[in-house]
Amino acid sequence: MKHLLTSKKISPLLVIIMTGTIGILLVIAGTAGFIVFQGRFLDRVEKQQQTYFNLVDFRDKVIDFGEKSRGKSGPEKAREKEVLQFMHDRLAVEIGDACPRQDELFPIPSNDNSELLSLQMQTAIDEVRAESRSAAEQLVFFNQIFLFIILGLLLSLNIGAGWLLHYNYRLTLIPLAQLAQRLKRVNRDIPESIHDTAEEMKKELNETMHSPDITQITQSIMSFCGDIEAKNKKLDEIFITDEKTGLFNYRHFKEHLIIDVERAKRFRTSVTIAMIDIDHFKRYNDANGHIAGDRVLEILAGIIRKQSRSSDIPSRFGGEEFAILFPNTDTHTAREISDRLRKIISAEPFPHEDDQPTGELTVSIGIATFPDDAPDWYTLINNADRALYEAKAKGRNNVVAFHELGTKLSPLQ
Structure with a gap:
């Protein structure tokens, strides 16, 4: 049954209903059959008992006939004998129907053999009574057997239903409760x-x-x-992406920065951010227009995305300023990546870059690392921004780490 429930994918509740229905049909069919059998058997017992009473009555008449026939005339005696013969024939039919195993009745007695016939009739009566009693005992036995069968069937159905309910509980209710508990833990x-x-x-x-x-x-x-x-x-692609550059927006950058800083606190690792600003970008926009400036932002964003690792979070921080989040990265590694990025941008042939003061479009980058340069994410951004200002102060197209400033770990005033 277990294989049936799993391979055929039948609901345990449906199996219980089917089994109960079949069990009820079996009980009804068995009860109906037994009632028919019991009715026929009762008819047989009643016929045997009636035959027994008729035999007793016939025996009394035979004995009475033997005692009184001596003083009666021939015609009167013949009539009584005919009556006894009629009773004899009818009783023979009854015996043949109710007690087929009994021998034929004894012949009508004469005056000489009444005592012998009385003994023989008593023997026949005893045999019919014994057979009637045996039939009654068989009927009681059959009733008991039927009751045991019905009780056994009902007990089997109850045990089967209980097992199926337990099986259904184990495979349905318990997993359902576990599933509900698991769904409650979903954040x-x-x-x-x-x-x-x-x-x-x-x-x-x-x-x-x-x-x-x-x-x-x-x-x-x-x-x-x-x-x-x-x-x-x-x-997320719509919510966290900057429409103009295709990089992550400030909101996504900030969320990941907070999470990565908390993770770094727990696992005692480092998180570094790089703030990137285009040098003299206002002058570029004034000279070439904002459409050309937007094109520069797109090209620069493509370079930043290509040079970032899969675990990094390259973002547009705002205006012409970009930021890269380096999870689980120290200052030295972040500086190498940032310096390589600065050189690639400097070598990139941007449109109209000849009008820039240095004849090329460049960027300045400031980096800061948690926990070496800041105790929290907010201070980390401010200190990276300080390092960026220092890079611009040194003539732009530079990468400066915050620890190079030699200042205390405190937010900007």
Whole structure:
């Protein structure tokens, strides 16, 4: 039955209903059959008892005939003998119908053999009575057997129903409660929580046997979580992306910075950010127009995206200023990446860059690292911005780390 429930995907509740229906039909059919059998058997017992009483009555008449026939005339005696013969024939039919195993009745007695016939008749009566009693005992025995069968069938149905309920409880209610508890732990504010929940449900669905209902519910929830995750990704692309450059916007940069700083506190790692500003960009816009300036922003964003690692968060901080978040990265590594980026941008042939003071379009970069340069994310941004100002003060097209300033770790006043 366990294989039937799992391979055929039949609901345990449906199995209980089917089993109960079949059991009730069997009880009804068995009861009807037994009632018919019992009725026929009772008819037989009643016929045997009636035959017994008729035999007793016939014996008394035979004895009475033997005692009184001596003083009667021939015609009167003949009439009584005819009556006894009629009773004899009718009783023979009754015996043949009710007690087929009994021998034929004895012949009508004469005056000489009444005592012998009385003994023989008593023997026949005793045999009919014994057979009637045996039939009654058989009827009681059959009733008891029928009751035991019905009780056994009902007990089997109850045990089967109880096992199915326990099986259904184990495969349906317990997993359903576990599923509800797991869904309560889902943090809607963290997309990874929905993804991890769906993966856990998928793993448990493959490793643990469930009822078809729970399997269907779990698959529906997994599909629902997948749809939410896919739509979240589409919304993230709209919500976290800067429309003009295609990089992440400031909101996304800030959220990841806060999370990565907290993670760095927990695991005692480093987080570095680089603030990037285009040198003399206002002069470039005034000379060439904002459309040309937007084109420069697009080209610069492409270079930043290409030079960033997969774990980095390249963002447009605002205006002509960009920022890169380097998770789990120290100052030395971030400085190498930033300096390489500065050189690539300086070598890039931007349109109309000949009008810039140095004859090329360049950037200045300031970097700061947590926890070496700042105790929190807010101070980290301010100190990276300070390093950026220092890079511009040194003549632009430079990379400056905050620790090179030799100042205290405090926010700007």
